Amino acid sequence: MRNAGKIVIGVAAALALAACSNSQEPSSVPPGDGPTYPAPNPAGVSSAAQPSAQQQRECTVDDVKVTGAFGAKPTVTIPDTCAAPTKLLTKDLTPGTGAAAKAGSQLQVDYDLVTWSDKVDQQNSFGTGGFPVTLGEGSVIQGWEEGLVGVKQGGRRLLVIPPDKGYGAQGNQSIKPNETLVFVVDAVKVTG
Numbered sequence: 001m002r003n004a005g006k007i008v009i010g011v012a013a014a015l016a017l018a019a020c021s022n023s024q025e026p027s028s029v030p031p032g033d034g035p036t037y038p039a040p041n042p043a044g045v046s047s048a049a050q051p052s053a054q055q056q057r058e059c060t061v062d063d064v065k066v067t068g069a070f071g072a073k074p075t076v077t078i079p080d081t082c083a084a085p086t087k088l089l090t091k092d093l094t095p096g097t098g099a100a101a102k103a104g105s106q107l108q109v110d111y112d113l114v115t116w117s118d119k120v121d122q123q124n125s126f127g128t129g130g131f132p133v134t135l136g137e138g139s140v141i142q143g144w145e146e147g148l149v150g151v152k153q154g155g156r157r158l159l160v161i162p163p164d165k166g167y168g169a170q171g172n173q174s175i176k177p178n179e180t181l182v183f184v185v186d187a188v189k190v191t192g
Contacts, residue, residue, distance in 0.1 A: 096155025103136030
């Protein structure tokens with residue numbers, strides 16, 4: 001029995017040595033000069049310039065926070081934890097009543113505009129008597145033409161508008177080129 005145990009140990013040792021043998025060519029890299037893990041930052045690239053996986057996620061409409069009641073200027077908080085959306089996003093914050101706006105509807109709205117990249121409250125119409133809009137006639141940006149369809153009188157809607165449905169590559173006055181726009185729009189009156 002003792003000899004059988006020695007044989008098993010000997011076979012196991014031989015198998016272990018066989019598994020460790022290297023059939024590949026020897027490395028020309030001296031020990032210690034190969035890549036290290038995690039890999040170091042390339043020269044000139046700060047870790048701050050490398051976005052985390054969480055920042056790569058595209059924001060949803062629920063990531064944007066809005067406080068304040070219909071009829072009052074809202075407070076808009078744009079997150080730092082995700083990327084600007086690339087599609088038009090809408091969300092009814094207050095549902096409203098009556099007929100839904102459609103192409104040809106005339107709206108009287110109040111709005112607040114915050115730009116995504118710098119989180120600056122650019123402009124608003126609260127306290128000015130509102131802003132008239134006729135949907136479908138092309139007098140407003142595409143994000144409003146599409147995003148306000150279905151809003152009802154008394155409704156407050158959040159619109160997150162990508163550059164291609166906003167002011168695009170040219171920007172507009174204080175709005176930078178290729179800016180994502182965040183609007184909170186109160187439908188004060190909807191007719192038609």
